[in-house]
Amino acid sequence: MPNVQALKNILIIGAVIIAAGFAFLGYEVYKRSTDPNHPRTFSARFGMQGKAPEAEPPAAPPAPTAPAPVKAPMPTEAVTLPPGAVLLPGIAAVNGRIAVQVKLTDGRTQVLLVDPATGEHAVLVTSAP
Numbered sequence: 001m002p003n004v005q006a007l008k009n010i011l012i013i014g015a016v017i018i019a020a021g022f023a024f025l026g027y028e029v030y031k032r033s034t035d036p037n038h039p040r041t042f043s044a045r046f047g048m049q050g051k052a053p054e055a056e057p058p059a060a061p062p063a064p065t066a067p068a069p070v071k072a073p074m075p076t077e078a079v080t081l082p083p084g085a086v087l088l089p090g091i092a093a094v095n096g097r098i099a100v101q102v103k104l105t106d107g108r109t110q111v112l113l114v115d116p117a118t119g120e121h122a123v124l125v126t127s128a129p
């Protein structure tokens with residue numbers, strides 16, 4: 001049975017080495033986070049020091065060569081939902097349109113695509129109740 005005793009000793013030595021490693025890591029994290037003059041402090045590595053790095057002043061933006069695009073007019077008609085319908089949370093942009101989910105009173109869910117420029121809307125998908 002000397003092999004069992006040797007395995008126990010190896011297991012104990014390994015556990016002590018692992019515990020010492022964790023203790024060393026904890027000490028290093030504590031030392032680096034509390035000592036601002038440490039050569040390998042976290043704030044120096046990740047840019048969190050008190051003074052801002054010196055940078056060149058930003059160059060003047062180039063003069064626009066083309067006129068700014070014309071903004072789309074506000075929609076003339078409002079999107080009306082059926083009575084009792086509920087607008088569900090979550091909005092997505094799809095090819096310049098806005099997709100919204102609507103829960104109808106009969107339990108079905110619809111996905112509407114709304115064009116923000118004109119107010120036009122279309123039903124994209126209707127789910128079964």
